[in-house]
Amino acid sequence: MIVNEHIEDYINSLAGDIPEELDRLEKWALDNKVPIIRKPMQSLLAFLLKERNPRNILEIGTAIGFSTLLIEHYAPCDAKITTIEKVEMRLKHARKNLKDHPNITLIEGDALEKLEMLSTNHTEGYDFIFLDAAKGQYMSFLNSIRKLISDKGILVTDNVLLEGSIAESKFSIERRDRTIHKRMRDYLYELTHSEDFMTVVLPVGDGVALSYFNKNGGDA
Numbered sequence: 373m374i375v376n377e378h379i380e381d382y383i384n385s386l387a388g389d390i391p392e393e394l395d396r397l398e399k400w401a402l403d404n405k406v407p408i409i410r411k412p413m414q415s416l417l418a419f420l421l422k423e424r425n426p427r428n429i430l431e432i433g434t435a436i437g438f439s440t441l442l443i444e445h446y447a448p449c450d451a452k453i454t455t456i457e458k459v460e461m462r463l464k465h466a467r468k469n470l471k472d473h474p475n476i477t478l479i480e481g482d483a484l485e486k487l488e489m490l491s492t493n494h495t496e497g498y499d500f501i502f503l504d505a506a507k508g509q510y511m512s513f514l515n516s517i518r519k520l521i522s523d524k525g526i527l528v529t530d531n532v533l534l535e536g537s538i539a540e541s542k543f544s545i546e547r548r549d550r551t552i553h554k555r556m557r558d559y560l561y562e563l564t565h566s567e568d569f570m571t572v573v574l575p576v577g578d579g580v581a582l583s584y585f586n587k588n589g590g591d592a
């Protein structure tokens with residue numbers, strides 16, 4: 373936890389209730405140790421979806437479909453949601469949880485390959501992308517994301533502060549975590565220093581990067 377626990381508990385106590393179906397799924401995920409978005413990220417996503425009204429949404433990292441259904445709940449009712457997951461243990465639950473939702477398309481397989489495939493086939497850009505998959509791969513997804521995101525679209529990346537360790541020198545990071553530490557720093561540097569993304573990093577949950585895509589950089 374990045375923010376003082378006491379403060380985070382208080383902020384969470386202000387968050388509104390989620391629908392019963394989502395509440396049940398959240399409890400199931402927590403009981404079964406499935407890593408899903410926590411309250412602060414849920415509230416931020418809800419806010420962004422209501423404010424931006426995206427019509428074409430892409431999620432990378434479905435797990436059992438909790439965040440997918442939360443996104444569906446707060447997005448406009450005619451929004452189309454595409455979500456990608458590769459692990460069978462998660463997919464078997466995602467298929468069941470998402471099957472009665474015709475506006476949600478579950479793509480099964482490695483996002484690296486599936487994003488590349490989508491970027492060659494997909495003509496309409498995604499105006500909202502939620503990235504919540506393997507943290508060490510974020511940088512490798514970015515090329516495809518650039519092709520897939522629509523101009524003025526938003527990219528929301530979860531877990532970017534690595535429980536605060538991102539701010540530590542690489543020498544104080546355990547050797548086995550150094551690769552992920554470097555990759556995440558490179559990813560955040562790229563998002564915050566490239567012409568086409570305008571990015572703010574916030575200490576919400578485990579850290580979130582909000583990136584606004586502007587194809588023409590500062591010119592438009």
Ligand SMILES: C[S@@+](CC[C@H](N)C(=O)[O-])C[C@H]1O[C@@H](n2cnc3c(N)ncnc32)[C@H](O)[C@@H]1O
Pocket residue numbers: 407408409432433434435436437438439440456457458459462481482483484504505506509
């Ligand atoms: C943190 S969980 C996602 C949680 C979900 N967004 C939620 O809040 O309900 C990350 C998921 O990304 C999946 N994942 C990681 N790397 C992936 C990849 N390269 N392609 C597809 N899925 C991937 C993992 O299997 C895992 O289920």
